[in-house]
Amino acid sequence: MITFKTKNKLNLTDQQVLIIEAKNHQTIASFSESQNNGIQNAIENKKSTIVLNDGSNIIVVVLVYDDLNWKTLEIMRKSGSEICKLMNDNHKESVAIASFNDKLSLSLVEGIALSNYQFLKYKTGKKIKHNSLKEICFIGKLITDHQINQLKVIIESTYIARDLVNEPQSFLNALQLSEEFKSIGKKSGFKVDVWSEPKISAQKMGGLLAVNKGSKIPPTFSILEHHPKNAKNKKPIVLVGKGIVYDTGGLSLKPTPQSMDFMKCDMAGSAVVAGVMNAVAELNLPLHVVGLVPATDNWIGENSYAPGDVITMYSGTTVEVMNTDAEGRLVLADALHYAKKLKPELVIDFATLTGAAVRAIGPYASALMGTADDKVKSNLFESSYEVYERLIEFPLWDDYADELKSEIADMTNLGKGEGGQISAAKFLEHFTDYPWLHIDIAGTAFNHAAKTYNPHGGTGVGVRLMINFLFKQIDALTKKTIKK
Numbered sequence: 001m002i003t004f005k006t007k008n009k010l011n012l013t014d015q016q017v018l019i020i021e022a023k024n025h026q027t028i029a030s031f032s033e034s035q036n037n038g039i040q041n042a043i044e045n046k047k048s049t050i051v052l053n054d055g056s057n058i059i060v061v062v063l064v065y066d067d068l069n070w071k072t073l074e075i076m077r078k079s080g081s082e083i084c085k086l087m088n089d090n091h092k093e094s095v096a097i098a099s100f101n102d103k104l105s106l107s108l109v110e111g112i113a114l115s116n117y118q119f120l121k122y123k124t125g126k127k128i129k130h131n132s133l134k135e136i137c138f139i140g141k142l143i144t145d146h147q148i149n150q151l152k153v154i155i156e157s158t159y160i161a162r163d164l165v166n167e168p169q170s171f172l173n174a175l176q177l178s179e180e181f182k183s184i185g186k187k188s189g190f191k192v193d194v195w196s197e198p199k200i201s202a203q204k205m206g207g208l209l210a211v212n213k214g215s216k217i218p219p220t221f222s223i224l225e226h227h228p229k230n231a232k233n234k235k236p237i238v239l240v241g242k243g244i245v246y247d248t249g250g251l252s253l254k255p256t257p258q259s260m261d262f263m264k265c266d267m268a269g270s271a272v273v274a275g276v277m278n279a280v281a282e283l284n285l286p287l288h289v290v291g292l293v294p295a296t297d298n299w300i301g302e303n304s305y306a307p308g309d310v311i312t313m314y315s316g317t318t319v320e321v322m323n324t325d326a327e328g329r330l331v332l333a334d335a336l337h338y339a340k341k342l343k344p345e346l347v348i349d350f351a352t353l354t355g356a357a358v359r360a361i362g363p364y365a366s367a368l369m370g371t372a373d374d375k376v377k378s379n380l381f382e383s384s385y386e387v388y389e390r391l392i393e394f395p396l397w398d399d400y401a402d403e404l405k406s407e408i409a410d411m412t413n414l415g416k417g418e419g420g421q422i423s424a425a426k427f428l429e430h431f432t433d434y435p436w437l438h439i440d441i442a443g444t445a446f447n448h449a450a451k452t453y454n455p456h457g458g459t460g461v462g463v464r465l466m467i468n469f470l471f472k473q474i475d476a477l478t479k480k481t482i483k484k
Contacts, residue, residue, distance in 0.1 A: 001156060002113050004148045006138045007096070014137070015092045017060045017083055019076075019099035019108065025063075035059070049079050051086065058090060064104060070385040073107040077388065080111020081453040087133045088116070094135040102142050106151055109136050113155045114453040119166040153282045154467055158460035160184060161275035165268050165446065165458025169246035174212075174295040177245055177270065178220040181293070184274055185224060188281035195221040203314065205294070205338075207330035210311040210321070212296040214250060214304030221335070224277045224291035231288040232477035235345035239466070240335045241273035242266070242328045242351035243295030250298050250324030251306050265458060266328070268445035269350035270295060272462035279467050287470060290342060294331040298324070310409045314338065315431055320406040322414035328353050329413060329427045336431040346372060348437045349428065350462050356420030358443035365390040366444045366461065369425040370437035379476070380437070383468040389461050391439070394419075400426045 010016055018028075022043045027036050035052045039061055042050040052059040062079050066072050087095050095112070099105040116131050123129075138148070164172065164180060172180070178194040185192040197218035200208060205221065212219040222243075227236075244266040247254065254260040273291040280289050305311065309321045314334040328351050339347050348370075357367040368380070368391040377393070384391045400423040403415035411430065415423025425438045444461040447454055454461075 001159065002116050002133065003135050004109070004138070004152055005135065006141070006143060006145075006148070008140065010096055010098060010139055013057055014096040015058045015087060015094065017062060017095060017097045017108065019062045019064060019097070019101070019104050021100060022063045022065045039063075048075060049082060058086065058092065060086065062108065068101065068103060070388070073103065073386065074388045076104050076107035077111030077114070078452045080108045080113075081115040083108070084112045084115035084133060084453075088131045091132045093132050094137060095133065096137040096139055098139040099142065102147065105138060105143060106147060109138070110151060110155070111453045112136060113151075114158065115455075117159055117162060117455050119163060119455075119457060150283065153279050154464055156282070157275040157279040157467070158463045160278055161268075161271040161460035161463045162455070162458040164271040164274060165265050165460075167264065169264050169297060172245055172264070172267070173217045173297065174220045174243065174245055175217060177243060177267065177293070177295050178222050181222050181224060181274060184278050185281070188278045189284075190224055190226040190277050190281040193223040193225075195223075204312070205314045205334040206312045207314065207319070207334040208294045208296060210305045210309070211244075211250070211298050211327040211330055214301035215297050215299040216301065217297060219294070219296035221338075222291075222293040222295065224273065224293070225289070226277060226280045226285070227288045228284060228286055230286045232286050232474060233288050233345050236288040236290045236342050237470070237473065238290045238292060238339045238342055238344040238347040239273045239276060240269075240292045240332060240339065240347060240349035241271070242269035242332055242349070242353065243293040244298055244328055244331065245295060246297040246299070247325070247327065248298055248300055250300060250327060251304050252323045252325040253300070254325060262446055262448070265446040266298075266352050267295065268352050268441055268458065268461075271458065271460070272350040272441070272466065275460060275463035276466045276470075279463070280470065285470060286474060289470070290344075292335045292339060294335045296331065298327045313431070317411065317430065318409040320409040320412045322412045326413045326424070329424050332428055333431040336428060336436070340433055344434050346376060346435045346437070347432065348439065348466070350439050350441055352442040352445050353440045354421040354424050354442055356417065356424070357440040360394075360421060361392050361443065363443045363447075365392045367391075367421050367440040368393045368437060369396050369422065369440075371396070371429065371432070372435040372437050376435065376437070379472045380465075380469050383465055383472060387464040387468050389444070389465040394422050394425070396422065396425060396429060401430075
């Protein structure tokens with residue numbers, strides 16, 4: 001994990017990054033004539049970064065042309081990704097950041113730190129190549145210790161989610177996932193209660209139990225909770241994460257290439273919950289937040305559930321199974337029904353749920369659907385742009401519920417292929433009676449190649465989004481209290 005610090009001024013030996021407002025640029029006295037000319041030439045050609053390497057140290061000038069907005073912050077993150085690569089390629093251990101604006105500095109450093117992530121657990125010998133960059137220094141008093149700690153926790157929490165997604169199922173089965181939650185909770189300070197198979201069976205969580213029937217590893221249901229005495233919300237915000245630690249598709253078997261070969265990521269929703277709960281506890285946010293994770297693999301065995309089976313869910317609803325590869329919605333439905341017991345203010349679930357979401361919008365955004373009010377959605381959309389984890393909302397029309405009608409049970413677990421992300425959400429909606437949002441991260445949770453500050457493998461998508469959103473919820477609740 002990269003470390004952050006502050007110091008009063010730049011040293012001549014520092015690897016430097018200067019963020020400069022292009023329209024107000026003036027000659028920099030400490031720079032040579034050729035360096036100042038280089039900056040001026042970059043401004044004239046609308047370049048966003050220029051590298052001034054005098055042989056002993058690296059100086060990077062990041063040029064800002066537009067007013068502060070979400071696009072500018074994303075440009076900073078992408079510039080940070082380029083700077084991270086430059087520093088590691090040149091074996092530099094530290095870089096100093098000087099700027100005229102705290103938000104620009106923080107976004108740039110966020111891009112550097114997110115880009116510096118590595119998952120090297122299974123590398124051996126000479127194949128282990130650690131990044132050299134270990135430290136980022138903020139120059140001056142523009143950035144507070146509070147801001148630095150907040151950034152540190154956000155990066156750490158994103159790393160936690162990425163690590164969990166990158167772990168193979170040979171290590172991270174349902175039992176181990178619950179142990180990881182306990183370890184994270186012990187460190188950061190949230191409570192963890194894990195239901196084992198006997199309790200899950202006693203509670204008749206039929207969706208989770210059905211998906212687990214083909215597995216030799218028992219399922220778990222994990223309840224993560226942060227409930228400080230100064231919580232501003234009387235009712236909890238509940239986060240639900242799909243915890244399918246590996247998905248073969250079951251008897252409705254997936255193909256291997258570009259499908260089953262990366263299905264270790266099918267628990268990315270649970271990784272979001274773990275990362276967010278870590279941040280909530282580490283920052284001791286004044287919110288009551290509960291995380292719910294139903295976990296199992298979707299394996300093939302002699303007792304596997306099969307297309308045509310009818311299962312009774314935790315809610316008592318009967319479901320005709322049309323496809324065993326539509327398993328995520330079955331385990332999520334049990335968790336969503338459990339959430340009713342908590343009388344929540346809001347429930348948000350995260351899941352790599354449908355290929356239909358990927359086909360609809362590709363890897364550029366996550367699909368959003370739900371019944372929460374427009375103010376909640378507006379705040380979430382605002383957060384999605386601020387952290388550049390964008391969302392696209394799809395309608396929850398009842399036409400899609402019609403696709404789930406069964407001749408022999410209350411409903412089926414599969415709608416049509418067209419608009420499948422919506423019929424999947426309509427299935428989940430059946431198990432809710434509270435303000436609810438569903439975020440399908442099937443296209444955004446896992447990269448097959450690195451993209452700027454998001455690495456190959458787990459991206460940690462959803463963690464920064466939710467932390468930003470929860471800050472907005474705190475602000476809204478604070479204003480509500482003041483009005484009273």
